[in-house]
Amino acid sequence: MHADPKGVLTGVHFLDGDHACCEGTLAAGARFSAGYPITPSTEVVERFAWRIPTVGGIFIQMEDELAASIAIQGAVWGGAKAFTVTSGPGFSLMMEHIGYAAITETPCVFVNVQRGGPSTGLPTLPAQADMMQAKWGSHGDYSIIALCPNSPQECFDLTITAFNLSEEFRVPVMMMLDECVGHMTEKVVIPEADTIAITPRRFTKKTPEEFRLFEPQSDMVPDMVKAGDGYRFHVTGLTHDERGYPSMNVETQDVLVRRMHDKLKPFENGRAIYEAEFLDDAEVVVVSYGITSRVAQRALQLAREQGVKAGKFRMISAWPFPEQHIRELAGRVKAFVVPELNMGQMVREVERCAAGKAKVVSVPHAGGSVHDPDVILKAILEAAR
Amino acid sequence: MSEALLDIPVNPTNPVEPFLRMDRMPHIWCPACGIGTTVNCFTRALESSKLNLDKVAIVSGIGCTGRVAGYANLDSFHTTHGRAIPFATGLKLSNPELQVVVYSGDGDLFAIGGNHFIHAARRNMDIKVICVNNLTYAMTGGQTAPTTPASVISATSPYGVFEPSFNLVQLAEAAGASYVARWTTFHVKQLSRSMEEVLHKKGFCFIEVISPCPTLYQRRNKMGDGLDAMKFYKEVSKVRNGAPTSECALTKSGEIVVGKFVDRDRPDYLELLRAQMTESLGDRYADPEVSCSEG
Numbered sequence: 001m002h003a004d005p006k007g008v009l010t011g012v013h014f015l016d017g018d019h020a021c022c023e024g025t026l027a028a029g030a031r032f033s034a035g036y037p038i039t040p041s042t043e044v045v046e047r048f049a050w051r052i053p054t055v056g057g058i059f060i061q062m063e064d065e066l067a068a069s070i071a072i073q074g075a076v077w078g079g080a081k082a083f084t085v086t087s088g089p090g091f092s093l094m095m096e097h098i099g100y101a102a103i104t105e106t107p108c109v110f111v112n113v114q115r116g117g118p119s120t121g122l123p124t125l126p127a128q129a130d131m132m133q134a135k136w137g138s139h140g141d142y143s144i145i146a147l148c149p150n151s152p153q154e155c156f157d158l159t160i161t162a163f164n165l166s167e168e169f170r171v172p173v174m175m176m177l178d179e180c181v182g183h184m185t186e187k188v189v190i191p192e193a194d195t196i197a198i199t200p201r202r203f204t205k206k207t208p209e210e211f212r213l214f215e216p217q218s219d220m221v222p223d224m225v226k227a228g229d230g231y232r233f234h235v236t237g238l239t240h241d242e243r244g245y246p247s248m249n250v251e252t253q254d255v256l257v258r259r260m261h262d263k264l265k266p267f268e269n270g271r272a273i274y275e276a277e278f279l280d281d282a283e284v285v286v287v288s289y290g291i292t293s294r295v296a297q298r299a300l301q302l303a304r305e306q307g308v309k310a311g312k313f314r315m316i317s318a319w320p321f322p323e324q325h326i327r328e329l330a331g332r333v334k335a336f337v338v339p340e341l342n343m344g345q346m347v348r349e350v351e352r353c354a355a356g357k358a359k360v361v362s363v364p365h366a367g368g369s370v371h372d373p374d375v376i377l378k379a380i381l382e383a384a385r
Numbered sequence: 386m387s388e389a390l391l392d393i394p395v396n397p398t399n400p401v402e403p404f405l406r407m408d409r410m411p412h413i414w415c416p417a418c419g420i421g422t423t424v425n426c427f428t429r430a431l432e433s434s435k436l437n438l439d440k441v442a443i444v445s446g447i448g449c450t451g452r453v454a455g456y457a458n459l460d461s462f463h464t465t466h467g468r469a470i471p472f473a474t475g476l477k478l479s480n481p482e483l484q485v486v487v488y489s490g491d492g493d494l495f496a497i498g499g500n501h502f503i504h505a506a507r508r509n510m511d512i513k514v515i516c517v518n519n520l521t522y523a524m525t526g527g528q529t530a531p532t533t534p535a536s537v538i539s540a541t542s543p544y545g546v547f548e549p550s551f552n553l554v555q556l557a558e559a560a561g562a563s564y565v566a567r568w569t570t571f572h573v574k575q576l577s578r579s580m581e582e583v584l585h586k587k588g589f590c591f592i593e594v595i596s597p598c599p600t601l602y603q604r605r606n607k608m609g610d611g612l613d614a615m616k617f618y619k620e621v622s623k624v625r626n627g628a629p630t631s632e633c634a635l636t637k638s639g640e641i642v643v644g645k646f647v648d649r650d651r652p653d654y655l656e657l658l659r660a661q662m663t664e665s666l667g668d669r670y671a672d673p674e675v676s677c678s679e680g
Contacts, residue, residue, distance in 0.1 A: 006671075031675045032479050034471075053662045056671035058478050063504040067471035070464060074444070074475025077462065078483065079676030082475070100465050201677055226676065227460040227476060228483050230439040234406070234455055236463035245409060246455060246463075 003027050003160075003196035007055050010192050017182040018043035020152040021111055021175060022051065024159025025083055027196055030109070031057030032080040034071035036064055039123045040179040041087040041113035065090040069097035073106045077235065079226035081163060081201075083109035087179075088117055091130055092137070098172050099138030100237050102260060105214070105222060107166035107201070109159070111175040113182040114290075114341075116367035126179035127367030128290055129342035134174045135319045141257050143264040146174040146319035147273070148289040152186045158316070161273070164199035169264060170221050176318065178341065180291035180370060208232065213244035214256075220263040264320050272322035275314040278304070282311025283334045284383045287326070287350050289315040291370055292339050299339075299376035308384045318346060326353035335383035339363035339376045359383060404428035404438075406458050413452055417611020419570035419596030420450055423517050424457075426573050427488070430580030441484045441584075444473040446493035448524045449598075450517040453488045467498030470505045473512045479675040481655060484513070484584060491518040491532040495551055499531070506560035506589045511653045513583045513590045516553065519598040520635075527601030534637040538605050553593045555630040558647050563588030565630065565647035569595040571618035572643060579645065588653045595641060606637070 007026035015023070022044045025033070031052070035045035049059040057080075062068040065086055072082035086094060091112045101108055114130050116122025130137075134146045145165050147158045155177060162173040204211050204223035213233045214222045222242075225231045238246040239253050275293075277300075279285065284303070288296040293314045303310040313329065315322060326336070326349075335358055338347040344362040351360045363379045365371050405428065414420050431438060438459060445454035447466035454461040460483075464472045469487045477485045487494075494502055494516050505512065521539060522528040528541040532553065536545045557565045564586050568576040576594060583590035597603060597614035608617065618641065626644035633642040652660070662670040 029677055031673070031677070032475065034475060053666055054669045054671055056674045058658070058673050058675055060474070060478065062471060062474075063500050066468060067474075067501055067504075070468040071471045071475035071478075074462070074472035074477075075479035075675065076475075078476045078479030080475075080479035081677050082479070096465055097468070226480070227442045228440050228480050232439070232458055232460060234461045234463070236455060237465055238463065 001198045001200045003193040003198050004029060005193035008193040008196065009190050011190055013188045013190060014185060015152050015188045016043065016185045017149065017152045017155040017177055018113065019047050020155040020188045021159050021177065022047040023188070023190060024156040025109070025163070026051060026055060027156070027190065027193070028081065028160040028163035029198055030081045030083050030163065031055070032072065032075040032082040033059050033084060034062045034068040034075070034082070035059070035085050036062055036068045036090060038087045038090045040115055040182050041085045041111065043182070044085040044111055044113070065093035066097070069094040069110070070100065072108050073097065073101055073104070076106050076108050077227055083111060085111040085113070087113045088115045088121060088123065089119065091133065095133070095137040098144065099140060099142060101172040102138065102142035102144065103237055104235050105170040106172070107170050109162045109166055109173050109175060111177065114176060114178040122368050124179065125368040126291060126370065127341045128178050128292065129345065129367055131176065131318060131340070131342065131345045134176055142260050144172050144174060144319055145169070145264065145267065145317065146176050148176045148316060148318050149181055150290050150293045150314070151181065152184060152188045154316070155181065156188050156190060160196060164197070165267070167199040167201055168221070169267065170202070170224070171264065174319070176290065178290045212242045214240060215242045216259060219266065220259055268320035269324060272320070272325060273316035274322055274325065275316060276312060278309070278311040279313065279329065281309050283309040284380050285311045285313050285329055285333050285336050286376070286380065287313045287315065287336050287338045287346070288340070289318055289346070292341055295370045295373055296339055296376050298373035299380060302373065302377050303380045306381070308380060310380050310384070315346070321349045321353070323353050326350055327355070330354040330357040333358050335359035335361060337361045337363060337376065337379045337383050339365070339371050339379070341365045341367045341370065401425055401428040404431050404458055405456055409456055412456055414449060415600045417597065417599040417614070418449070419519065419594070419614070420453065420517050422570040422573060423515070423576065423594050423596060424453055426577040427515070427580055429577040430584060433577070434581050434584040436484060436584060440482055441486065442476060443486045443488055444469045444476065445487070446489040446498060448490040448493045448522070449519070450488065450490035451493060467493055467496070468501065469493065470498060470501040470512070470514065474505060474510055477510065477512055478655070487512055487514045489516065491516055491520065491553070492522045492530045495553065496531045503556070503560040506557060506562045506591070508654045509561060509563060509588045509651050511588055511655065515580065515592050515594065517594050517596045518553065519596045519602060521598055521602045523598045523601055527598070527605060534635055537602070537637050550635070552630065552634040554633050554646055557591040558630045561589065561651070562591045562647060563649055563651055564590035566645040567593040567595065567633065568643050569618040569622055569641060570597065571615050571622065575643070588651055
């Protein structure tokens with residue numbers, strides 16, 4: 001299935017990451033968004049509010065992030081592709097509904113333009129300190145996908161990917177921007193609608209009599225319906241059986257939680273999205289994502305100019321963590337260097353997967369700015385020694 | 386016992402069965418709880434409304450009343466605590482041909498979810514909110530709610546409630562609701578009629594149903610059992626249709642003013658949205674087609 005041309009602004013544009021992300025939602029087929037203003041993410045929905053009335057959809061500004069993050073899920077069960085956008089404190093408020101989307105297997109997209117925290121922190125300045133929160137922020141065990149663009153072009157492209165993955169796996173997908181990427185203005189090429197692949201909703205072909213709302217298909221993901229079509233289905237955040245009925249016992253919990261946990265295995269094993277460079281001869285691998293990957297690029301160049309065999313592994317999908325790749329690299333490189341705009345979050349995953357086979361060096365930054373490339377360079381040189 | 390009472394037909398069916406998920410019975414509610422009575426009234430309203438029930442959706446929050454959605458034979462959503470209204474908002478806007486009913490309790494709708502209630506009323510969102518007000522948090526063991534009247538003993542107010550409580554019908558009117566009514570579970574005919582009325586009324590509609598919680602509220606306050614609750618409601622209720630909602634506050638043992646207080650016509654959210662967009666954009670405005678096409 002291809003994108004509906006109504007939402008696709010084909011052409012060459014000069015856009016910031018937030019606006020490019022908005023164009024991505026429209027190209028992906030999102031026709032509903034609920035939001036609440038918060039810096040530095042608001043531009044995404046400001047543009048959506050401006051664009052959507054001529055495309056044919058609805059934007060509603062809700063009374064808070066709790067409302068926004070559940071209104072989109074009501075819209076999805078009404079048949080829409082929907083998303084919300086937030087940052088910092090707003091992302092914290094949305095956590096309960098990320099869990100609700102996970103247990104009800106509601107496909108939807110959460111865009112988080114990361115700013116410095118904790119609490120109100122640095123509203124206008126960048127950080128990457130919500131990476132663990134994106135994965136673990138709601139209570140209980142569940143799986144999500146998180147993508148980390150490092151340019152406005154990727155804000156457009158990956159937003160479409162985010163919607164497609166959420167439909168395929170029926171999980172909430174996080175677009176983890178940061179303030180720099182969100183506010184950086186660059187060339188964005190939006191292709192023709194018929195070249196943009198769209199994953200349709202997995203509407204069931206079964207009749208209401210045959211259909212069971214949470215019956216896993218061969219890929220462990222259940223097919224879906226929407227309200228108003230005569231299926232008379234029940235959706236609950238309680239532990240439920242295949243009919244969707246509450247069933248609070250050890251057996252049902254085990255089946256449901258294991259399936260929610262395992263259904264992303266096919267993505268984890270072989271479909272991680274990343275960018276690699278100089279890995280063939282690398283002795284030190286810089287693992288980075290988002291804006292930090294662009295700063296690390298400079299350090300990488302300087303290191304190679306000095307004769308250090310440094311390679312690049314840029315995570316584009318950060319969750320599920322690209323475990324296989326890090327394990328494989330750990331067996332043949334000396335060290336990983338992990339710069340992040342946080343006090344060391346994804347580095348813990350690198351460390352876990354390196355499992356002592358390679359040294360892991362964290363290059364933390366408390367946020368508010370980006371690293372000085374020399375700090376990353378120094379870490380690379382020391383790690384190579 | 387008379388002979389007539391023993392004359393039970395073979396294969397008896399209850400007329401409300403088609404409206405309920407009978408495979409989920411028995412329900413979880415306590416003996417003499419009022420929620421079942423309200424559900425019975427709701428099924429009668431659904432029946433007499435003649436609506437296509439495939440196009441009626443029900444959304445609940447969390448709590449004893451939050452379980453209603455799971456028993457209704459409709460498209461039904463048991464959401465998070467306090468968030469039934471914003472979920473219903475998204476559902477309605479993405480699929481406007483649905484009649485969306487929010488069915489939840491007083492703690493859910495007016496403590497944790499209070500902000501959503503006033504904003505949905507302000508917007509005149511076309512949803513129907515039925516609040517079963519048992520004056521307490523029942524599911525969690527009878528704690529104080531924003532509706533619990535002064536001097537009532539609760540699990541978290543062991544010396545008596547001293548906070549002022551909400552007058553829900555006044556709150557609903559002030560926030561902009563198109564329709565506001567209150568009944569008790571003694572007033573089953575009137576309640577069914579009000580429910581049917583809102584199923585055909587556009588805009589944000591609110592029905593408060595005063596309902597007994599014999600297990601926690603009544604017992605702790607020495608107010609007797611379910612039958613005593615009915616006698617109490619019968620004794621202290623006064624039907625005053627059109628009464629100023631400011632005069633309808635509840636107390637522990639005082640008068641319960643019931644009736645339809647507000648029935649007015651205001652443009653709803655979608656009408657306002659369409660009018661504004663048409664005025665600003667003219668022919669460029671594209672009517673929302675929010676639902677995505679079949680796979």
